[in-house]
Amino acid sequence: GRAGVLVTRPPPGLAETIATLAARGWRPVAAPMLDIVTCPLASYGASPPQAVVVTSSQAVAAIARPDLVGIPCYAVGAATARRARAAGFAHVRIAPEGTAQGLGRMLSAQIMPSAGALLLAVGQGYAMDLARDLRDVGFRVRRRTVYRVTRRRQLDRPGHEMLMAGQAAAVLFFSPRTAQAFMAALTPAQRLALAHVRAIVISERTARVLDAALWRSVEVAPTPDSIGMLSRLGAGPLSVGPFSDMP
Structure with missing residues (x-):
């Protein structure tokens, strides 16, 4: 059957x-x-970001580093948040609707652009809209490709x-x-x-x-x-x- x-x-x-x-x-x-190829995170700028933003659980492995896991992590959904916690991130917050738009709204509501840059860890070609929306409301966004997707x-x-x-x-x-x-x-x-x-x-x-x-x-x-x-x-x-x- x-x-x-x-x-x-x-x-x-x-x-x-x-x-x-x-x-x-x-x-x-x-x-x-899809096949996922992780790319090592090269540099995220001169100073540590005020927050790490992940729009997919595929990005977590590349950013689970001792210098980043103590920084607040904003995740797109429950599964991404679970993986971030398992990787050692101590302060994980979840976008309520499980969407990139919801993530953008949460960041705008909860943190100040003046407190520092955001590290947006994404797949190649992903989350362009989110980066633009965050920049439009005054955030400095360091968008870094940490994985590639092939069909x-x-x-x-x-x-x-x-x-x-x-x-x-x-x-x-x-x-x-x-x-x-x-x-x-x-x-x-x-x-x-x-x-x-x-x-x-x-x-x-x-x-x-x-x-x-x-x-x-x-x-x-x-x-x-x-x-x-x-x-x-x-x-x-x-x-x-x-x-x-x-x-």
Whole structure:
């Protein structure tokens, strides 16, 4: 039957999602569409920043250094905040809506531009809008690229086989960029196989990347995080007993 779920996010979040799906009665398949290459943080300027700002958990590894972990860290969402705390950041604050815009509003409300520069640690090509918005309200922003993202050109064999065998119930998309990579990688036969598959997406922005006509449904998570996505997906057909919401 259709118990398969393709998970398109890259590590390290990939393993966590796979484990949770299996526990909820799904047959998860890793189908990462992006590869992450960490770039060492060169310099952040003459003086330490007053705060470190991260828009993705992928940025945390590069900035978890003794000279930075004592500085307040502003994170885009709960998962990024968890990883920052695990990496040693002592003072972590989370943007309420889990978005870059929410992060910008929180910074403007909580700290003064005159107290020092912000270190914005991002992926190559990411968070340009946030940097501009913060500069517009008077912050000095040192935007530093600490990882690069490359797209995979095709679906891994396990994902391909599940899709072509008609065993996939859903595909999970955690970002617009992952959704773009997935759609660009599909063969014509794989595209046709999507007609009976649900797309579960983290945001409206991600939904817009997908052609709704190709899918059984394109469903947006009620909250922009993995908990919201899993609640939208529901319990799997292999689960034993009724599932409440995620712990």
